[in-house]
Amino acid sequence: MNEKHERIPIFFAIDDGYAPFLSVALASIIQNASREYMYKITVLHQNLSKTNQERLAALGAEHVEIQFVPMENRLEGITDRIGNRLRADFFTLTIFFRLFIPVMFPEYDKAIYLDSDVVVPGDISELYRTELGDHLLAAAADHSVAGVPPFVDYIENGVGVKKDQYINSGVLLMNLKKMRESRLEHRVLELMDTYHFDCIAPDQDYLNVLCNDRIVYLPPFWDAMPAEAAEPIENPKLIHYNLFAKPWCYDHVQYESYFWKYARHSGYMKEIMNCKELYGEKERQSDRECLELMLERAKAIAAAELNFKSVFNSGREKRL
Known part of the structure; x- marks a missing residue:
């Protein structure tokens, strides 16, 4: 690997079932990323099979290195250092793993x-070159x-931010240095331990x-949903196929x-097509029910006496 170029770190996180869809993201990055930079892609994972690790690693190129890091190992070290104050199991920490990338x-x-x-x-190097200054993220x-409307109510009266300032965390440019200085992960754990906020x-x-x-707001073309x-x-x-709008599940997305x-x-086209063929009315009904539950929870949290706001x-x- 050519060490003369600046190295851009990129993080993903998956379990074994999401390997086919990560492969599409990787293929798009590798095809379109500027060769003026090197890219270190780290896949944080939970129980990602050796076979899938090998297949995903094979997508790498001269300017792209792909490595795999078990989430359990790193998160165990973090919980040891902070005294494991969370009254929750390991699964709760995996939901929040991106918040722990700085440490x-x-x-x-x-x-x-x-x-x-x-x-x-x-x-993707254009995103990385976004100036952050003292901001924590973009x-x-x-x-x-x-x-x-129920989600807008949740954002403004549950979370307590303006709807046009509520960011999607699926695409982040992170100022890891400033996050460490701000002790972001400690603040998250303290709030969780103190209030146990209900969240969508x-x-x-x-x-x-x-x-x-302390957020730099990116143009919408960096997170088109x-x-x-x-x-x-x-x-x-x-493009971010957020929530239920997955082309491997639905037509006309x-x-x-x-x-x-x-x-x-x-390299996963067969598996992706198989996934779509198997996604039937039972799964679509489950999606509809899940969305209804989310809307009801959004209303309840917005009206609750104890919430972020x-x-x-x-x-x-x-x-x-």
């Missing part, structure tokens, strides 16, 4: 985190929920609450052509 990887001062349900038709506002999107909500005043009520973004640089373009180069507005807690 898990102290060798980096800046990094990209991406959910695995993305494709990147743009040059992310795009979550426009996919802006037209859903736990890691996303904690980032929105704690970092709200399918939305039936909105026109598609022209020439998106990154906005931006689906991008996914299938890179799926053909992923009530605690932070009272002055009991402060943002970073």
Whole structure:
């Protein structure tokens, strides 16, 4: 690997079932990323099989190195250092793992985190070159929920931020140095241990609450999400198939052509097509029920006496 070029760290996290979809994200990054940089892609995983590790690693290129790190090993070390104050099991920590990247990887001062349900038709190095200054992170506002009244109510009255300032945490440019200085992971754990907030999107909500005043807002083309009520973004640089809008589950998903373009180069096309063929009415009904439950929870949390907004507005807690 050529060491003369700056190295850009990129993080993903998956379990074994998500390997086929991560392969599409990797294929798109590798095809479109500038050769002026080297890329160190770290896949944090829970029980990712050796076979899938080998197949995903095979996608690497001269300018892209892919490594695999078991989440259990790193998170155990973190919980030991903080006294394991969380009254929860290991699964709770895996939900919040991206918040721990700063302390898990102290060798980096800046990094990209991406959910695995993305494709990147743009040059990912452009995202990395975004200036952060003293801000903790850069992310795009979550426009996919802006037209859903119960979610807007949840954002403004449950989380306590303006709807146009509520970010989606599936695409993050993280100022790891400033996050370490702010002790982000300690603040998250303290809040969890003290209040046990009910959340719709736990890691996303904690980032929105704690970092709200220290976020660089990215243009929407860095986190284009399918939305039936909105026109598609022209020439998106990154597409995020958020929530249920997965082209490997449904037909006629906005931006689906991008996914299938890179799926053909992923090495997992057979598995992806099989997944779609098996996704039937039972699974779609489950999605509908899940969405209804989310909407009901959103309403309940927004109306609750104890939520992020009530605690932070009272002055009991402060943002970073």
